[in-house]
Amino acid sequence: MNIPYTVETRPDTGLANGKLGIWLFLASEVMLFGALFSTYIILRTGSVEWPHGELNVWLGMANTFILIGSSVTMVMSWAALKMREWGKHRAYLIVTFLLAAAFLVNKYFEYADHIRRGEGPAHSTFLAIYFTMTGLHGLHIIGGMVVMAYLIGPGAKLFKSNPEQFTNRIEYTGLYWHFVDLVWIFLFPVLYLL
Protein backbone atom coordinates (compact mmCIF):
# COMPACT_ATOMS: atom_id res chain seq x y z
CA MET A 1 0.00 0.00 0.00
CA ASN A 2 1.38 3.39 -0.96
CA ILE A 3 1.45 6.26 1.48
CA PRO A 4 -0.73 9.00 -0.03
CA TYR A 5 0.34 12.56 -0.77
CA THR A 6 4.09 12.02 -0.71
CA VAL A 7 4.36 13.63 -4.14
CA GLU A 8 0.98 14.95 -5.19
CA THR A 9 -0.56 17.73 -3.15
CA ARG A 10 -3.51 17.34 -0.84
CA PRO A 11 -6.59 19.18 -2.12
CA ASP A 12 -7.25 20.80 1.27
CA THR A 13 -3.78 22.10 2.15
CA GLY A 14 -2.30 22.41 -1.32
CA LEU A 15 0.81 20.71 0.07
CA ALA A 16 2.36 17.27 0.12
CA ASN A 17 2.13 15.82 3.63
CA GLY A 18 5.89 15.77 4.10
CA LYS A 19 6.19 19.48 3.49
CA LEU A 20 3.57 20.44 6.07
CA GLY A 21 5.09 17.86 8.42
CA ILE A 22 8.61 19.29 8.24
CA TRP A 23 7.32 22.83 8.78
CA LEU A 24 5.34 21.74 11.86
CA PHE A 25 8.49 20.04 13.13
CA LEU A 26 10.48 23.23 12.55
CA ALA A 27 7.78 25.16 14.43
CA SER A 28 8.39 22.94 17.46
CA GLU A 29 12.12 23.51 17.02
CA VAL A 30 11.58 27.28 17.13
CA MET A 31 9.95 26.84 20.55
CA LEU A 32 12.74 24.56 21.75
CA PHE A 33 15.52 26.98 20.84
CA GLY A 34 13.30 29.89 21.85
CA ALA A 35 13.12 28.47 25.38
CA LEU A 36 16.90 28.36 25.51
CA PHE A 37 17.23 31.92 24.21
CA SER A 38 14.75 32.97 26.93
CA THR A 39 16.92 31.18 29.48
CA TYR A 40 19.93 33.07 28.15
CA ILE A 41 18.11 36.41 28.59
CA ILE A 42 17.15 35.52 32.18
CA LEU A 43 20.66 34.39 33.08
CA ARG A 44 22.37 37.33 31.43
CA THR A 45 20.12 40.07 32.80
CA GLY A 46 20.18 38.44 36.25
CA SER A 47 23.93 38.23 36.49
CA VAL A 48 26.10 40.90 38.09
CA GLU A 49 28.72 40.58 35.35
CA TRP A 50 28.89 38.73 32.06
CA PRO A 51 32.17 37.55 30.53
CA HIS A 52 33.46 38.95 27.25
CA GLY A 53 36.12 37.45 25.05
CA GLU A 54 35.95 33.98 26.59
CA LEU A 55 35.27 32.38 23.23
CA ASN A 56 37.43 32.35 20.12
CA VAL A 57 35.62 34.74 17.75
CA TRP A 58 37.66 33.59 14.74
CA LEU A 59 36.74 29.94 15.24
CA GLY A 60 33.10 30.97 15.61
CA MET A 61 33.34 33.09 12.47
CA ALA A 62 34.93 30.19 10.57
CA ASN A 63 32.05 27.96 11.64
CA THR A 64 29.56 30.61 10.50
CA PHE A 65 31.23 30.66 7.08
CA ILE A 66 31.15 26.86 6.97
CA LEU A 67 27.44 26.66 7.79
CA ILE A 68 26.48 29.42 5.34
CA GLY A 69 28.48 27.61 2.64
CA SER A 70 26.70 24.36 3.50
CA SER A 71 23.32 26.09 3.17
CA VAL A 72 24.27 27.29 -0.33
CA THR A 73 25.45 23.83 -1.41
CA MET A 74 22.30 22.28 0.07
CA VAL A 75 19.96 24.50 -1.92
CA MET A 76 22.11 23.96 -5.03
CA SER A 77 21.86 20.21 -4.47
CA TRP A 78 18.07 20.46 -4.49
CA ALA A 79 18.04 22.78 -7.51
CA ALA A 80 20.30 20.39 -9.46
CA LEU A 81 17.91 17.57 -8.69
CA LYS A 82 14.93 19.62 -9.92
CA MET A 83 16.83 20.04 -13.18
CA ARG A 84 17.58 16.30 -13.19
CA GLU A 85 21.33 16.86 -13.01
CA TRP A 86 22.11 13.83 -10.86
CA GLY A 87 25.90 14.22 -10.82
CA LYS A 88 25.75 17.83 -9.66
CA HIS A 89 23.16 16.96 -7.04
CA ARG A 90 25.42 14.24 -5.60
CA ALA A 91 28.47 16.50 -5.62
CA TYR A 92 26.67 19.34 -3.82
CA LEU A 93 25.11 17.00 -1.25
CA ILE A 94 28.47 15.38 -0.48
CA VAL A 95 30.08 18.83 -0.10
CA THR A 96 27.26 19.79 2.29
CA PHE A 97 27.95 16.67 4.34
CA LEU A 98 31.68 17.41 4.43
CA LEU A 99 31.07 21.03 5.50
CA ALA A 100 28.85 19.75 8.33
CA ALA A 101 31.69 17.45 9.40
CA ALA A 102 34.13 20.39 9.26
CA PHE A 103 31.80 22.37 11.55
CA LEU A 104 31.85 19.56 14.11
CA VAL A 105 35.65 19.20 13.90
CA ASN A 106 35.97 22.93 14.61
CA LYS A 107 33.53 22.61 17.49
CA TYR A 108 35.51 19.66 18.87
CA PHE A 109 38.68 21.80 19.02
CA GLU A 110 36.74 24.56 20.78
CA TYR A 111 35.25 22.20 23.35
CA ALA A 112 38.57 20.40 23.89
CA ASP A 113 40.34 23.70 24.54
CA HIS A 114 37.76 24.67 27.17
CA ILE A 115 37.83 21.29 28.88
CA ARG A 116 41.66 21.27 28.92
CA ARG A 117 41.60 24.58 30.78
CA GLY A 118 39.07 23.21 33.25
CA GLU A 119 36.29 25.35 31.80
CA GLY A 120 33.46 22.85 31.69
CA PRO A 121 29.75 23.67 31.92
CA ALA A 122 29.99 23.82 35.73
CA HIS A 123 32.69 26.51 35.60
CA SER A 124 30.34 29.46 35.13
CA THR A 125 26.78 30.39 34.21
CA PHE A 126 28.00 31.65 30.84
CA LEU A 127 29.75 28.37 30.00
CA ALA A 128 26.72 26.39 31.21
CA ILE A 129 24.40 28.13 28.72
CA TYR A 130 27.14 28.11 26.05
CA PHE A 131 27.60 24.33 26.25
CA THR A 132 23.84 23.75 26.45
CA MET A 133 22.96 25.85 23.39
CA THR A 134 25.90 24.87 21.19
CA GLY A 135 25.62 21.25 22.33
CA LEU A 136 21.95 21.07 21.31
CA HIS A 137 22.80 22.78 18.04
CA GLY A 138 25.64 20.29 17.50
CA LEU A 139 23.20 17.41 18.01
CA HIS A 140 21.06 18.92 15.26
CA ILE A 141 24.12 19.02 12.99
CA ILE A 142 24.71 15.32 13.68
CA GLY A 143 21.03 14.57 12.97
CA GLY A 144 21.27 16.39 9.64
CA MET A 145 24.43 14.47 8.77
CA VAL A 146 22.71 11.14 9.47
CA VAL A 147 19.86 12.05 7.10
CA MET A 148 22.30 13.29 4.43
CA ALA A 149 24.39 10.11 4.75
CA TYR A 150 21.23 8.09 4.16
CA LEU A 151 20.27 10.14 1.10
CA ILE A 152 23.82 9.89 -0.30
CA GLY A 153 23.93 6.15 0.42
CA PRO A 154 21.06 3.65 0.54
CA GLY A 155 18.31 6.26 0.24
CA ALA A 156 19.58 7.39 -3.17
CA LYS A 157 18.00 4.32 -4.80
CA LEU A 158 14.61 5.99 -4.54
CA PHE A 159 15.59 8.41 -7.31
CA LYS A 160 15.42 5.60 -9.88
CA SER A 161 11.96 4.41 -8.86
CA ASN A 162 10.38 7.71 -7.84
CA PRO A 163 12.46 10.82 -8.64
CA GLU A 164 9.76 13.27 -7.52
CA GLN A 165 9.52 11.73 -4.06
CA PHE A 166 13.31 11.69 -3.74
CA THR A 167 13.44 15.36 -4.77
CA ASN A 168 10.89 16.16 -2.07
CA ARG A 169 13.00 14.34 0.53
CA ILE A 170 16.00 16.46 -0.46
CA GLU A 171 13.84 19.59 -0.18
CA TYR A 172 12.66 18.66 3.34
CA THR A 173 16.23 17.85 4.39
CA GLY A 174 17.24 21.23 3.00
CA LEU A 175 14.53 23.03 4.99
CA TYR A 176 15.81 21.39 8.17
CA TRP A 177 19.40 22.21 7.29
CA HIS A 178 18.65 25.88 6.58
CA PHE A 179 16.89 26.07 9.94
CA VAL A 180 20.02 24.71 11.67
CA ASP A 181 22.01 27.39 9.82
CA LEU A 182 19.48 30.03 10.87
CA VAL A 183 19.81 29.09 14.55
CA TRP A 184 23.60 29.41 14.30
CA ILE A 185 23.24 32.84 12.69
CA PHE A 186 21.72 33.99 16.01
CA LEU A 187 23.89 31.85 18.30
CA PHE A 188 27.14 33.26 16.90
CA PRO A 189 26.63 36.93 17.85
CA VAL A 190 24.78 36.13 21.07
CA LEU A 191 27.48 33.84 22.47
CA TYR A 192 30.69 34.95 20.75
CA LEU A 193 30.32 38.68 20.26
CA LEU A 194 27.98 40.20 22.87
Added chain:
Amino acid sequence: MQSDHAGHAHQGGHSDHGDVGSHLRLYWMIGAALYVFTIITVAVNQVHLAIPLAITVALIVATIKGSMVATVFMHLGNEKRWIYGSLLLTAFFFVAMITITTLTLRDTIGTATVHEVSTGAAHPGAVER
Protein backbone atom coordinates in the same frame (compact mmCIF):
# COMPACT_ATOMS: atom_id res chain seq x y z
CA MET B 1 -6.11 5.25 -2.04
CA GLN B 2 -4.19 7.67 -4.16
CA SER B 3 -1.01 6.62 -5.82
CA ASP B 4 2.24 8.57 -5.73
CA HIS B 5 2.29 8.36 -9.49
CA ALA B 6 -1.24 9.49 -10.09
CA GLY B 7 -0.05 12.41 -12.13
CA HIS B 8 -1.72 14.94 -9.87
CA ALA B 9 -0.41 18.40 -9.23
CA HIS B 10 3.02 18.14 -7.67
CA GLN B 11 4.51 19.95 -4.72
CA GLY B 12 3.69 23.61 -4.79
CA GLY B 13 5.28 26.74 -3.42
CA HIS B 14 8.64 27.41 -4.88
CA SER B 15 8.65 23.90 -6.14
CA ASP B 16 6.80 24.25 -9.43
CA HIS B 17 10.14 24.78 -10.81
CA GLY B 18 10.36 25.05 -14.48
CA ASP B 19 12.39 28.09 -13.56
CA VAL B 20 14.71 26.65 -10.93
CA GLY B 21 17.67 27.34 -13.21
CA SER B 22 16.96 31.06 -13.12
CA HIS B 23 17.34 31.07 -9.32
CA LEU B 24 20.83 29.58 -9.21
CA ARG B 25 22.50 32.97 -9.49
CA LEU B 26 20.27 34.31 -6.70
CA TYR B 27 21.35 31.46 -4.37
CA TRP B 28 25.03 32.26 -4.92
CA MET B 29 24.41 35.98 -4.42
CA ILE B 30 22.54 35.40 -1.16
CA GLY B 31 25.40 33.19 0.02
CA ALA B 32 27.88 35.97 -0.78
CA ALA B 33 25.70 38.54 0.99
CA LEU B 34 25.55 36.33 4.09
CA TYR B 35 29.36 36.21 4.14
CA VAL B 36 29.55 40.00 3.84
CA PHE B 37 27.06 40.50 6.69
CA THR B 38 29.05 38.07 8.86
CA ILE B 39 32.22 40.09 8.24
CA ILE B 40 30.32 43.30 9.09
CA THR B 41 29.08 41.77 12.37
CA VAL B 42 32.60 40.77 13.43
CA ALA B 43 34.08 44.08 12.27
CA VAL B 44 31.56 46.05 14.34
CA ASN B 45 32.43 43.86 17.32
CA GLN B 46 36.13 44.72 16.91
CA VAL B 47 35.52 48.47 17.34
CA HIS B 48 34.09 47.86 20.83
CA LEU B 49 30.85 49.82 20.77
CA ALA B 50 28.86 50.41 23.94
CA ILE B 51 27.12 47.16 24.95
CA PRO B 52 23.51 48.26 24.21
CA LEU B 53 24.52 49.57 20.76
CA ALA B 54 26.61 46.47 20.03
CA ILE B 55 23.67 44.21 20.95
CA THR B 56 21.30 46.23 18.76
CA VAL B 57 23.61 46.19 15.73
CA ALA B 58 24.44 42.48 16.07
CA LEU B 59 20.80 41.46 16.41
CA ILE B 60 19.67 43.66 13.50
CA VAL B 61 22.33 42.14 11.23
CA ALA B 62 21.47 38.62 12.45
CA THR B 63 17.77 39.28 11.74
CA ILE B 64 18.59 40.46 8.21
CA LYS B 65 20.71 37.35 7.63
CA GLY B 66 18.02 35.08 9.06
CA SER B 67 15.37 36.70 6.86
CA MET B 68 17.50 36.10 3.78
CA VAL B 69 17.92 32.42 4.63
CA ALA B 70 14.20 31.99 5.37
CA THR B 71 12.96 33.93 2.34
CA VAL B 72 15.30 32.60 -0.33
CA PHE B 73 16.80 29.29 0.81
CA MET B 74 13.66 28.10 2.62
CA HIS B 75 11.40 29.57 -0.10
CA LEU B 76 9.20 31.41 2.38
CA GLY B 77 8.84 34.25 -0.09
CA ASN B 78 6.41 32.10 -2.05
CA GLU B 79 4.65 29.48 0.08
CA LYS B 80 1.18 28.12 0.77
CA ARG B 81 -1.09 29.69 3.39
CA TRP B 82 -1.04 26.60 5.60
CA ILE B 83 2.67 27.09 6.11
CA TYR B 84 2.28 30.83 6.73
CA GLY B 85 -0.54 30.03 9.16
CA SER B 86 1.49 27.55 11.18
CA LEU B 87 4.45 29.96 11.26
CA LEU B 88 2.20 32.80 12.38
CA LEU B 89 1.02 30.67 15.31
CA THR B 90 4.63 29.79 16.08
CA ALA B 91 5.65 33.45 16.01
CA PHE B 92 2.78 34.31 18.38
CA PHE B 93 3.76 31.66 20.92
CA PHE B 94 7.46 32.49 20.53
CA VAL B 95 6.84 36.17 21.28
CA ALA B 96 4.54 35.21 24.18
CA MET B 97 7.22 32.96 25.65
CA ILE B 98 9.94 35.61 25.39
CA THR B 99 7.59 38.29 26.79
CA ILE B 100 6.46 36.22 29.76
CA THR B 101 10.07 35.29 30.47
CA THR B 102 11.14 38.91 30.33
CA LEU B 103 8.28 39.95 32.62
CA THR B 104 9.59 37.62 35.33
CA LEU B 105 12.72 39.77 35.50
CA ARG B 106 10.64 42.31 37.44
CA ASP B 107 9.33 39.64 39.79
CA THR B 108 10.85 39.95 43.27
CA ILE B 109 8.31 37.79 45.09
CA GLY B 110 10.09 35.37 47.39
CA THR B 111 13.45 37.07 47.07
CA ALA B 112 15.31 38.85 49.81
CA THR B 113 16.41 42.45 49.44
CA VAL B 114 20.12 43.23 49.69
CA HIS B 115 19.58 44.86 53.08
CA GLU B 116 17.67 41.92 54.48
CA VAL B 117 20.31 39.44 53.35
CA SER B 118 23.20 41.51 54.68
CA THR B 119 21.58 41.87 58.11
CA GLY B 120 20.31 38.33 58.18
CA ALA B 121 16.78 39.67 58.72
CA ALA B 122 15.08 38.15 55.72
CA HIS B 123 11.39 37.67 56.21
CA PRO B 124 10.06 34.11 56.54
CA GLY B 125 10.07 32.30 53.22
CA ALA B 126 12.59 34.62 51.66
CA VAL B 127 15.11 32.99 49.39
CA GLU B 128 18.67 34.15 48.94
CA ARG B 129 19.84 34.40 45.35
